[in-house]
């Protein structure tokens with residue numbers, strides 16, 4: 422089987438960093454902040470690499486839409502095992518709709534049999550790009566995946582839903598979005614980091630792909646949420662229950 | 673202005689979060705609701721509803737035909753709304769793709785017809801955004817809006833069929849973990865366990881008796897779910913369920929950024945943790961530093 426898998430990866434503020442709202446109220450401070458691959462994209466990439474290792478896919482292509490520095494994210498992806506990378510360069514902060522429209526152009530160029538992507542980016546938390554892309558392509562979608570089995574040109578996908586696990590069967594090509602428990606991504610080994618430097622990385626200009634990138638949302642402002650204050654430490658369970666009854670009045 | 677609200681039922685009754693979505697959408701004008709599956713008679717009784725659209729041939733709510741149907745109705749509406757749920761997060765962004773509009777996820781405040789507040793960065797920042805799209809597609813957080821009444825209305829029901837013939841996606845099965853406990857999103861009390869609970873047996877033995885006494889829902893941290901102590905639908909946090917109970921009891925969980933994102937709106941937080949420096953104590957109203965294996969049995973007795 423010669424199916425190519427396309428994996429979009431986003432460069433985001435590292436998940437261990439507590440973001441700070443920028444003083445100008447336009448967004449979140451990213452200057453000098455550690456950036457990493459969106460954790461859900463890592464999981465989606467790991468799944469794609471495993472599909473190739475099991476013989477279901479012939480190659481894994483990663484694509485990132487972002488600034489020049491997103492190259493680092495793509496090199497990390499290739500060190501994990503992706504075969505080649507595409508950077509769609511833009512300094513604008515694009516919305517999921519514009520990202521999906523750009524990805525559609527890349528899909529039409531690369532012709533993958535599967536797009537494996539994260540269910541949400543941990544910066545804008547929108548949880549939308551995969552579904553929008555599937556709609557634009559007219560492809561089926563399997564979101565929030567916790568297990569993927571490929572057979573006979575189809576993917577049987579277990580999905581994390583509100584009450585438990587749902588299983589759907591989608592024809593390929595399809596878009597699958599990864600949830601946390603799909604797999605545990607591997608670490609890139611030092612030799613693989615070296616090898617990744619020689620893998621092909623193509624750069625395209627987002628503006629040149631004939632896609633309308635105009636934002637539909639105007640950011641009016643970004644503010645700090647109200648902070649919770651630390652309360653009191655109690656010594657005994659009886660004291661706790663007493664306070665919950667008489668002070669907090671929740672029991 | 674007219675809004676269409678996608679509502680869901682749970683064991684026959686309309687979910688409380690769906691009733692909250694109706695009240696949120698009432699800000700925009702008249703509200704029609706659309707229901708996939710049974711129990712349209714319960715939808716007809718909801719307050720503030722002009723008309724019930726009842727789709728009878730799509731019980732499993734596959735995103736592809738559901739979004740395709742919604743797209744044929746969308747031009748009659750200025751806003752398409754649903755409460756945040758696994759189904760709405762699956763379907764509404766796909767609908768937005770079909771309509772070529774930018775959807776809004778997890779709205780917690782409606783400023784006016786086109787301006788909305790939503791959390792970003794795991795709730796560490798709140799973004800106020802103004803949409804220029806002709807049709808606004810949004811999911812709203814149930815706990816941020818008071819629900820409309822479940823009874824009192826008498827809306828007409830119109831039956832609709834989803835377009836047939838879509839054969840690229842099939843429902844295979846669903847495995848629901850059955851529980852008589854309240855849903856996490858609407859529970860008045862939640863007790864959640866983390867990695868510190870150590871195994872699934874302890875989760876049952878230590879958390880369930882307390883949950884029984886308090887009629888509480890049981891939640892879990894990601895680490896506890898990953899380790900198999902609890903099923904995935906119990907995960908609370910940035911990428912699990914966002915909750916806002918009167919009382920949240922956090923047991924043996926450290927209070928990672930991603931977990932706190934899901935519990936910040938709780939009225940009272942209690943933390944039980946052996947590590948006095950655990951970040952959960954920074955947001956807890958009441959804390960006990962100690963071994964949960966001693967504290968939980970004592971708590972059960974004291975209740």
Ligand SMILES: Cc1cc2nc3c(=O)[nH]c(=O)nc-3n(C[C@H](O)[C@H](O)[C@H](O)COP(=O)(O)OP(=O)(O)OC[C@H]3O[C@@H](n4cnc5c(N)ncnc54)[C@H](O)[C@@H]3O)c2cc1C
Nearest residue numbers: 866867868893894895909910911912924925926931946964
């Ligand atoms: C993309 C992404 C999304 C995520 N989404 C979520 C999410 O939605 N929800 C979520 O919860 N996490 C999420 N996480 C994971 C999060 O970062 C943490 O890893 C996780 O919340 C930790 O779980 P925990 O607190 O149970 O475990 P730990 O951090 O290991 O904490 C265990 C705690 O138990 C205490 N303890 C141990 N033994 C005892 C004892 N005997 N008595 C009392 N206390 C004890 C310890 O002191 C410690 O504080 C996400 C992570 C990523 C990268």
